[in-house]
Amino acid sequence: MDLLIKNGTVVTESESFIADIAVKDGKIALIGKNLPLEAKKIVNAAGKYVLPGAIDVHTHLAMPFGGTVSADGYLSGTRAAACGGVTTVFDYPMQRKGKGILETVEERLKMCAPQACVDYAFHCIITDLNEGSLLDEFQAAVDYGITSFKCFFVYKKEGMMVDDGTFVKVLLKAKEVGAITNLHAENPDIIDMNIERFLKEGKTSAWYHYLSRPEFVEAEADKRAIHWAKTFDAPLYIVHLANKEGVEAAAAAKLEGYNIFVETCPQYLEFTCEVYKREDGRNFVCSPPIKGQESQDALWAAIKNGTVDVVATDHCPFQSYEKDWGKDDFTKIPNGCAGIENLYPYMLSKANEGKITFNTAVKLCATNPARIFGCTDKGSITVGKDADIVIYDPDQEFTISVDNMHSDYDHTIWEGVKLHGYPVQTYVRGELVYDHGNFVGKPGFGKFIKREPRIRKG
Structure with a gap:
């Protein structure tokens, strides 16, 4: 496996449960408890939420x-x-x-x-x-x-x-x-x-x-x-x-x-x-x-x-x-x-x-x-979907400021708003792009998502 996220609380739209998530070739390959797998990278998410x-x-x-x-x-x-x-x-x-x-x-x-x-x-x-x-x-x-x-x-x-x-x-x-x-x-x-x-x-x-x-x-x-x-x-x-x-x-x-x-x-x-x-x-x-x-x-x-x-x-x-x-x-x-x-x-x-x-x-x-909007590979922690994953620390306090944002604007209406809990890592198709306050991704890594129509013609 390329990535194994262990012991986190996985959150879906309908349930929450502690599990490991294994990622291979940018996709979620397995979800289960105590997966006995080897991986190039292992992340311990104990005490944290694992979200799409x-x-x-x-x-x-x-x-x-x-x-x-x-x-x-x-x-x-x-x-x-x-x-x-x-x-x-x-x-x-x-x-x-x-x-x-x-x-x-x-x-x-x-x-x-x-x-x-x-x-x-x-x-x-x-x-x-x-x-x-x-x-x-x-x-x-x-x-x-x-x-x-x-x-x-x-x-x-x-x-x-x-x-x-x-x-x-x-x-x-x-x-x-x-x-x-x-x-x-x-x-x-x-x-x-x-x-x-x-x-x-x-x-x-x-x-x-x-x-x-x-x-x-x-x-x-x-x-x-x-x-x-x-x-x-x-x-x-x-x-x-x-x-x-x-x-x-x-x-x-x-x-x-x-x-x-x-x-x-x-x-x-x-x-x-x-x-x-x-x-x-x-x-x-x-x-x-x-x-x-x-x-x-x-x-x-x-x-x-x-x-x-x-x-x-x-x-x-x-x-x-x-x-x-x-x-x-x-x-x-x-x-x-x-x-x-x-x-x-x-x-x-x-x-x-x-x-x-x-x-x-x-x-x-x-x-x-x-x-x-027909993003069939996105939006949930599900086997076969893209490994777009956020690890969230519910105990991290965070105050929004223009100084800790990553945009090109010089002010924000959110200045001074206090948040209880904050994302600590973001993965796009299994690749780490954000890590504890720092952008670690690459421009051009993102890909165009071709979406499915709402009505399939027979």
Whole structure:
């Protein structure tokens, strides 16, 4: 064997048990107690948890936005992922007017392949549904391994928004080819109306970013999207859902048997909209914005009752001087925050504190993302799966600081947050990439994950 991890508490989505894990050729070969095996490397994980690597299905690496580019490219973003126990990263290439889906993806693949420190996959954002992408390329993309497409109900001026008709066309075509539609749901017209009013009134601080797109602005779009998904019986994945009404609408649709999936993010679980009143409130500007306490409580309840399927990050950090562009005008603040290195440690810390179970953390951050998005070799500690493994020390205290992160940004909204327990090692396909605070992997080691469609054709 290449690797033998002994005596750890293995955690799956449904159970926890002490066992050894043997790894051969990048795959989990055996799981059992006191395995009498020899291995090139033996790790004693007694007193620690052994978990599947997390899958962050929502990142924006090297993304042009707001007059700049997000601070983490494919090297630093995937390096940070490895150091937070994330072994697979999904990025969002953006198809622009006149460009094809595969053309868009392959451009990003060329950027990512020589830099990626962990495995990676892509969703493709659809902004211009030309006849080629609709009639031909959806099937070609699925054959290529791209089994999810994203639409925006916002960012009209930036040329990213789709109307309801285009969204429904994407829903239907994605359903036909066995893909799933992801959606950023907010109401653009109400946002624009609010922004125009606030700017006229001289209300320009970060607090008005939140007030320009409060709970009901997101809730309306959630409900509208769910209505269309139900009407056409098409799968829908709502990204970064942050409001109580949206949670309730999704829960109702799920109870009716529809394939509605809900993602939320750690920033919505930790902070409330009160952060926008802080002097550094602009650093927390993201869209949808962080909401009030009632919505945060609803999200935690939805995690516990299963309405929330996935916790991912929407990782899209910018430098502090770029955030400062909007110090006197919230509309000039690049939207996005850091999170890729904090996702798994944060959720596991909440498990360690007893807010959720470790099994729930694994389900939200690893098993469900793999299941929903067709990563058949990922997401669980199972014989035959990729040996994407995290060893977690529940006794290690850790305080997040920009100084102990592994990204290229110069600040983090997570500064000073204390975590109880922390990952000590990360393995990607059996190779050690993170070891007790240090990145030990290699750029270019990560590989593209070709995903399976949701519906197999006979």
